[in-house]
Amino acid sequence: MSGGSGAATEPIEVEVRLGPGGGVEMAREVRLGLTSRPKELAPKYFYDDRGSQLFERITELEEYYPTRAERSILASRSVEVLAAAGEPETLVELGSGSAAKTRHLLSAMRDLGCLGTYVPVDISEAITHETAQTLVEEFPGLTVRGLVCDFEHDLERVPDSGGSRLVAFLGGTIGNLYPDARRAFLSRLAALLGPADHLLLGTDLVKERARLEAAYDDRQGVTAEFNRNVLLVLNQELGADFDPEAFEHVARYDSGEQRMDIRLRSLADQEVRVEALDLTVRFADGEEMRTEISTKFTHDGLERIYEEAGLQMTGWFTDPDGDYALSLASPVEFAD
Numbered sequence: 001m002s003g004g005s006g007a008a009t010e011p012i013e014v015e016v017r018l019g020p021g022g023g024v025e026m027a028r029e030v031r032l033g034l035t036s037r038p039k040e041l042a043p044k045y046f047y048d049d050r051g052s053q054l055f056e057r058i059t060e061l062e063e064y065y066p067t068r069a070e071r072s073i074l075a076s077r078s079v080e081v082l083a084a085a086g087e088p089e090t091l092v093e094l095g096s097g098s099a100a101k102t103r104h105l106l107s108a109m110r111d112l113g114c115l116g117t118y119v120p121v122d123i124s125e126a127i128t129h130e131t132a133q134t135l136v137e138e139f140p141g142l143t144v145r146g147l148v149c150d151f152e153h154d155l156e157r158v159p160d161s162g163g164s165r166l167v168a169f170l171g172g173t174i175g176n177l178y179p180d181a182r183r184a185f186l187s188r189l190a191a192l193l194g195p196a197d198h199l200l201l202g203t204d205l206v207k208e209r210a211r212l213e214a215a216y217d218d219r220q221g222v223t224a225e226f227n228r229n230v231l232l233v234l235n236q237e238l239g240a241d242f243d244p245e246a247f248e249h250v251a252r253y254d255s256g257e258q259r260m261d262i263r264l265r266s267l268a269d270q271e272v273r274v275e276a277l278d279l280t281v282r283f284a285d286g287e288e289m290r291t292e293i294s295t296k297f298t299h300d301g302l303e304r305i306y307e308e309a310g311l312q313m314t315g316w317f318t319d320p321d322g323d324y325a326l327s328l329a330s331p332v333e334f335a336d
C-alpha cells in the first residue's frame, strides 16, 4: 500500500494483490480445457491489450446494444438507483476498468451529498492508477481506495471503508459464469454485504434470437477477431502455434439455456503445439471449441438467482426498450 502514517488522509491508495501464481494457473486451466471433450477456453483470456481494444470496438458497434443500453440507464436513472440503495457513501466497482460508466454513479452520489469513497477493483494496475487520478481531479474531495486483484479470487479483500456501500458489477460480465460458479460468486458477494449495503448488477436480458446473434456476430467481423484473439494470447503466453485463420467464429443463441454460446470452429484437421504445456492438441475439421457463454436473464429468473445466493432483489431498472437491466439486491438475513 502507498502512503505512510498519514495513509488514511491520502486521496488515492491502491493495493496490489496479484499473486505470482497467475501463469501457473493459466497453464493448468488451459491444459484442462484443451484436453477436455468438447474443448473449452475461459473468456478471461480474451483480454490482453489487443483483446481489450477489440472489446472496446465491440461496444461501439451498431449491433452490440448492451453497453449503450447500460449507459443509458446509468445516465438517466443514477440518482434513482442511488436513492433506492440508501444513498451509500462508498461505491465499490468490480472490474472497473476505465470507469467510463461509473461517472454517472459518482455524479449522482455528489448530487445527493453522499459521495465519499470509490473503490475500483480491477486486474490492471496501470488502468486503476490512471482512473483513480482522473476521478479525484473530476470529483474534489473523493477518496479512492483501489484494489488490483482478480476479484473472482480475492473478493474478500475488498476494503471496508465504513458507512454503507454499493457494490457495482456492471457490463453483464456475470453472464460469462456457468450457473454453479455464478451461484458461488453471488453467495460470496452476499456474505460480504452488511445490512445497509447493496449490490448493483448489470445483466443483458432475453430477447429474440436474431438480435442476440447479430450482437455477437457483427458484419464488420470485430467480434470474430476478438474471439480468435484468444488463440494469439495462447501463442504469446504459452508458446502455442495456433493459426487464427484456421478457425472460424461461431455465435449461436441456445434458447434452452438462455445464453449465447460462442465458439471457434476448426476449418481443417490440424495439430497445434503448446510448448509451455508440452502438449500437442488435435482438432478435427469442423470441431468446435467453446470460448465463452454470455447468459441472458429475465426479471423472474434473476429473482430466483438472487434468492439462491442469499440475496433479494430490491430494485429493477431497464432501458426504455427493455433490452438490459440494472438490478439492486441486498442480503436476505438483514431484511426488514
Ligand code: AVJ
Pocket: 058, 066, 171, 172, 173, 175, 176, 215, 216, 223, 292, 293, 294
Ligand atoms: C463483456 C462479457 C459482457 O458477454 O456480451 C462481447 C463480452 N463477447 N462480445 C458479453 C463479449 C463477445 C461481453 N461481456
